[in-house]
Amino acid sequence: MAAHVLIVDDDADLLRLLSMRLGAAGYRVSSAESAEDALAQIALQRPQLVISDVQLPGADGLQLFETIRAQHAALPVILLTAHGTIPDAVEATSRGVFTYLTKPFDGKQLLEQVAQALALAGPGAADGRGAAEPAAWRAGIVSHSARMEELLAEALLVAKSDASVLIRGESGTGKELLAQALHRASRRASRPFVAVNCSAIPETLLESELFGHVKGAFTGATQNHRGLFQAADGGTLFLDEIGDMPPALQVKLLRVLQERSVRPVGANQPVPIDVRILSATHRDLDAMLADGSFREDLFYRLNVVSLQLPTLAERREDIPLLAQHFLTTLAARHGRRIRGFAPEALRALATAAWPGNVRQLHNVVEQVCALATAPLIPLSLVQRALRTPGVQVLSYAEARQRFERDYLVGLLKLTDGHVADAARLAERNRTEFYRLLQKHGLTPGRFRGDDGGEAGDVAADEGPVAG
CATH class of the missing domain: 1.10.8.60 (Helicase, Ruva Protein; domain 3)
Structure with missing residues (x-):
């Protein structure tokens, strides 16, 4: 069901306006004209959020909040304030009010605060549209942000094909979750999903793990072993941290992808396989291509489609x-x-x-x-x-990627999103500049004017001190 919001105000026009805005956003709305009426409705209907004016007849909005906090501690409250009551509202936030909005308030800001406050009421409440449970293919991914919804819409399209997908993103952003979602949305969903972390298996064992081995192939090989490629036959193989794969093994992986067969260690004959490859990395593969530590021909085999996960x-x-x-x-x-x-x-x-x-x-x-x-x-x-102790030390590749993205964002903001001007300032040709923007998931159009797009996201990143 749609999330239920209770609005409390003695101004009939404002009640009507708020009800229309929240109703249009898909919320179920009820209203009350006094604190006493509001408490009676809360007892009967148990809304998931209360939006109340500070100035009410009888008990005011601050007293209403105190009563709600005592009787329904987990119920979030947003206060609406006129300029004269701002100090009271600020004080109330220190006592537990979720936030306050100053009249006249921006409609977009109202909806953003409502969505955030509803997260207090539990998963699903923040979805004003009252949507059903997330689609099964993406059930493990919890999100309602526009950035993630765009990515998931693209992922769903990609999932229908057998194209290899390279998932990029910082550590901890959820690359394996996205890989699992791609598998569940594909025609291979009923077949195995097999994941391997290329950085977690010693180099001496990785070839055997991937391609298998026959009995007697090396010391300790006491029986035949089916590798992960064979285990994933008919399904999906997810190669996590592909940037950490040793160069010698990159050659063998390329041969497997070209020939669609694996040769177990010690075997004389190849074994045909039918596997879709998904791979992921937090490393800067472009830098690795430049220094020769990652093969260009393998990169293009794996990077048929690229998906970039945002940071938190x-x-x-x-x-x-x-x-x-x-x-x-x-x-x-x-x-x-x-x-x-x-x-x-x-x-x-x-x-x-x-x-x-x-x-x-x-x-x-x-x-x-x-x-x-x-x-x-x-x-x-x-x-x-x-405040848990721990110092984050970025690798050179991570620091370079972060600097590169911030540099591009600065150029786009400076040039109001005009790629030709930004490329000229960077002393790069337009084609190369577009490639850099695509690599970092930057859309020039979002930097044109004050539309609150990418530039707004970056400004938030630079705010108080995140798949």
Whole structure:
């Protein structure tokens, strides 16, 4: 069902306007003209969010919030304020109000705050359209951000073919989850999905693991062994961290992809295989091509289609939804009676840096879940988890990629999205510049004017201190 929002205001015109805006966005809306009426409706209907004016007849919006906090601690509240009541609203946020909006407020901002606040009510509540459960093929991916929805729409199209896909993205952004989604959406969904991390298996064993071996092929080979290519026959083989594959093995992998057969170690005859290849890396393969550490012919075999996963900081609106999803899952797994995050704790999560992306967010939520002693996770626990000691040291390739993207963004902002001007400033031809933009998932049109597109996302990244 659609998420239920209760609006409290004694201004009939504002009630009508808010109801129309939220209704058009797909929310189920009810209204009340006083705090007393609102509390009666909350007891009967249990909405998932309350939006209340501060100035109400009788008990005001601040008193209504205090009562809600005492009786329904997990129910988020957004306050609407006139200029004279801003100090009261600011004070209320320190006591647990999710946020406040100053009249007249921007409609887009209202919908963004509503979506974030509804994440407090649990997974699915933030979807105002009341959509059914996510499609089975992408069920493991929790998101409602425009950036991820664009990526998933492209992934669904790609999944229908047998084209090899290279998934790029920083560590912890969810590359294997996307690979699994591609497999589930493909015609091979009923066949095996086999994943191998090329950096986790010693070089001496990787060839045998991938291609198999026959009995007696080497010391310790006491019986025939089917490799992962054969195990995935008819299905999908996911080669994670392909950038860490040794050069000698890159040659053999290329031969397998060309001939569609594998020769187990020690065997005389090749074995035909029917496997779709998905691969992923967090490394800068373009730099590796330039220095000769990754074969160009193999790169083009693997990179028929490229999908770029955003960092968690680039999909910041997903943080409350992901945090609540992880908390609900972990609390159920460990038998903990935890309902959600206090509003100020959720805000701290939403503004953190997240260099480790979604994986780091999961670890932080797991820590606070283990230490929580109350139904709502307080700010202090989140702050403690975010201060966990550890210094992130980027590899040279990661640092170069981050610098390169920031440089391109700066040029596009400077030139208002005009590629010819940006390429001229960078002293690169337009074709090469377009290739760089595609590599980093940058769309020039988003930098033209103040449409709140990519430039807005980057500005958010540079804000307070993320698949």
